[in-house]
Ligand SMILES: [Zn+2]
């Protein structure tokens with residue numbers, strides 16, 4: 857099974873991966889990396905296993921995740937909702953980070 861995990865270097869000592877599917881960051885503080893800063897394929901597998909992907913799917917349409925935002929099909933009832941813990945809920949605050 858292909859994984860969707862990317863290694864991204866954020867300039868810290870942490871090893872940061874990003875899931876291409878849900879854009880979530882997965883951060884590890886202690887990882888063995890080689891001289892090039894790479895991690896083993898085995899570790900990628902482990903990250904993929906560890907990560908519980910909140911996949912980009914919408915239960916009402918064929919939504920796509922683009923740069924961390926859901927792009928719903930026209931007319932999808934979830935367009936104005938946000939996905940929290942896998943549930944689509946109506947958005948209450950505009951800027952609630
Ligand atoms: Zn994911």
Ligand SMILES: [Zn+2]
Nearest residue numbers: 914917928932
């Ligand atoms: Zn949708």
